[in-house]
Amino acid sequence: MTIARAYAHYNRATSRQRQAIAEAMRVLLEEDLQRGERGSFECRACGGLQPLTGSVEYDDELRFCHTCATAFELARIERRVRTGAEYALGRRQDAASVN
Numbered sequence: 001m002t003i004a005r006a007y008a009h010y011n012r013a014t015s016r017q018r019q020a021i022a023e024a025m026r027v028l029l030e031e032d033l034q035r036g037e038r039g040s041f042e043c044r045a046c047g048g049l050q051p052l053t054g055s056v057e058y059d060d061e062l063r064f065c066h067t068c069a070t071a072f073e074l075a076r077i078e079r080r081v082r083t084g085a086e087y088a089l090g091r092r093q094d095a096a097s098v099n
Ligand SMILES: [Zn+2]
Pocket: 043, 044, 045, 046, 047, 048, 050, 064, 065, 066, 067, 068, 069
């Protein structure tokens, strides 16, 4: 398999797609702020203790902080990952390889 073929399914997000993700995430954040969402949780992607405000729950117990959810949405639209679980696993592997 050539490198070009390996990346055939990798699509860079257009600026319009990036804007759509940023806009959707901003709306989510504002809704949480209006509801007075409080508290924190352990993000399943970065592992940090993060505010619930602006976070996104994808599946049972698979909640990403605002920053990770934004990165995941971009990765998904670029077809680098398919599911939240896959993204979380990749992030943990990245973190493990740094240490
Ligand atoms: Zn996170």
